[in-house]
Amino acid sequence: MKIFIDSANLSQIRQLTEYYQIDGVTTNPSILAKEKEDYWDVLKQIQTIIGTEKPLFVQTLSKTADEIVQEAENIVQTLAGNIYVKVPAVKEGYKAMKKLNKLGINTLGTAIFTAQQALMSANCGVQYVAPYVNRIDNLSNDGIQVVAEIVKLFNTFQLQTEVLAASFKNINQVHKCSLAGAHSVTVSPDIIEALHVHPCSAVSVEGFSKDWQGRFGVLTT
Template identity: 35%
Template sequence: MKFFLDTANLDEIRQARAYGLIDGVTTNPTLFSRESGDWRTLAEKICRETPGPVSLEVIGQTTAEMIAEANELVKIGPNVVVKIPMTLDGMAAVKELTAQAIDTNVTLVFHPLQALLAAKAGATYVSPFVGRLDALSQNGMEVVEQIVAIFKNYDFAAQVLVASVRHPLHVLEAALCGADVATIPFAVIRELSRHPLTDKGLETFMKDWEKVQK
């Protein structure tokens, strides 16, 4: 399973890249709003720093607006993937952008039927938001499992990109059900490596090594 970093923060991207743990980056307007400076300049830097695809989101609501904006976004970097909202206008935009060989990431997916529409439209990635579903007392990972099964049934090329990841268990469940990608906040990526028994084991080894050196 590929790991994308869900951030617009360059320091986080550089750290995760140094760990060898990221295959791409996803951004959205909210993430850019947390950073200082011009968003386009920052997006250009993110594209240069990222060893894989970078999702940048359109703001337009109509099909024509989304297509026009997508054609501007791809000029930011060769690895740009255009995020398109899960609407009927969005699906029409995905179909046209796919015909133009522009990669797309359909965002704000909350139901398997929405994912089915996105895949039929030709999306490169389909992003179910598990954390937001869980917050409404719905089972976000069950939705992911259903999407994975549907895509396998019909051999869709679209990749399942698990989004709105809130904790390490989401990552584990995404991997177990066969999702292609999880986009993960930096804080959660750091938690993936941690376990109290690992810490205890390292502490014991270091103390024993000190005895050996005496």
């Protein structure tokens, strides 16, 4: 399963990519609005950190299909490298997805709340779909179940579109998405840290070191 950082915080992205296997970065308008620098500069600096081969996801803000397409073209022309344009799964968005597919621009269907929205987005030619796990849960539905249904539909119809699950509040949701067969997840820096570490691991290492030093007087082999 691929792990994407859902953030535009440069220091956090830099640290996470230094220590862990990170497959790319996803952004959205809200994430970029939190940063104090010009958003184009932030996006370019993210690419400097992760490289131009790893995917960088950038979301459109336009409302009509033609405007979404124009914005998408501007995004891929401004940013070199492996760019994916995030297009919302709404009526004008589906029309834009089809046009962008014909233009050869990589896309992700975002703001997915049902398995059928994901399937319709895949039929329009997107490379990824992003079901909002925690937001679905907040609507008294089951976000993990929606992910599992999308995976089943894609496998049934042998679609190449991948499931990039999003909107998480804890590592248990990420774990369950892994079990459900999600191809990738995008999560905040704090959850990525939590996925990799456990306090008992540090306690165990400390115990090994203490026992070794007590016997041999040094902390190396």
